[in-house]
Amino acid sequence: MFLVNSLSQLPDTARQILTHAGSNKIFVFYGDMGAGKTTLIKELCATLGVQEAVTSPTFSIVNEYIITGGKIYHFDFYRLKTESEALDMGYEEYFYSDNYCFIEWPEKIPNLLPENFTRISIQVTGADSREITVENIS
Template sequence: MLFIKKIKVQINVTSLSELPDAARQLISHAGTSKIFVFYGDMGAGKTTLIKELAAALGVTEAVTSPTFSIVNEYIIPSGKAYHFDFYRLKKQSEALDMGYEEYFYSGNYCFIEWPEKIPDLLPEHYTRVSITALDDNRRQLVVENI
């Protein structure tokens, strides 16, 4: 039986200039996990952080929010990275219709915004990132391997 050690870390970000380092810390903390789920209020900075994660992985093209397309695909040196935004989903079956399994179980990086819209579809193991806006510039990231 495989046991994943659940370690929770906190990363405090006080300015946008600290985001590249925070992104590298997140990737390091995740280890071999390539599924990241992001929790946070609207405007907390989920997409901004995902842009930095993509840059840290080698994405050279512009990273944008997939609010209307649901998923964006990016090429990285080791394969692909997928960025999901499930905010607009009305029911989980919409994720089934788009073939989420092909993405989540592809072995590629997946960055998932609004995972609370698909709670029954999340993989068994992932890296959870909770973002709390402390003020206009400061964010607290709580990172946990699930």
Template structure:
């Protein structure tokens, strides 16, 4: 992952931290910080996220309204090869896109009133299907998240650029 990110960006800020989980097996988590100055930076950002995901297929997107979560997810879907129109699933809660015979699921849990609504829609059939799942507003379903995923946090800087922080869990 580090070589892929360095190749794409050169001066990316990378922090490595380790932690010992309950099963006493050391694990290393890599945190990557990418500054996105313009929309032209999104293809390489999407490539870094997917290639550096440690085989995670679940991605949790955090950021304020308008930070660019859906825009980045559109680029991720394009990088993965979908020709479908990628739109925000704010009202449908989940959109499905196709790449050949595989599916990509794009969730927006912003409108959920409680986690029971995600249970009612059968979220686990999506999360555990082995497909890519891009989840906006995961903080609405904290008890339903799988054990392994990639966090993607988007922060808007004062100059309008975006700081994208990726961390594999």
């Protein structure tokens, strides 16, 4: 568990999360609206070498970023009404591409998540503070 009391702590937290994940490249993010899922994903992307602006894919559902040796796919499934919408967009091509996948609102696609992933739960504990729990699921 990580206690983050300011944005200045995010770079170190992101490095530790990636180390904890090991070879896992699928990350699912749980937290209330405004908890900081996208903010943490921006920092993870920066740590992995993304040079371009990282934005929430709320309307596009998925954003793609280039890193050395691969890509990062950033999903926001908040607007999905059914899991079949993820099927229609070909989620398997992304999830099983051996590229990083950062998934916001995975509770919208519970039956489509792969067997192995890193689960990140963000709990708001104050105006600028968060409790981040990280666990590898297999």
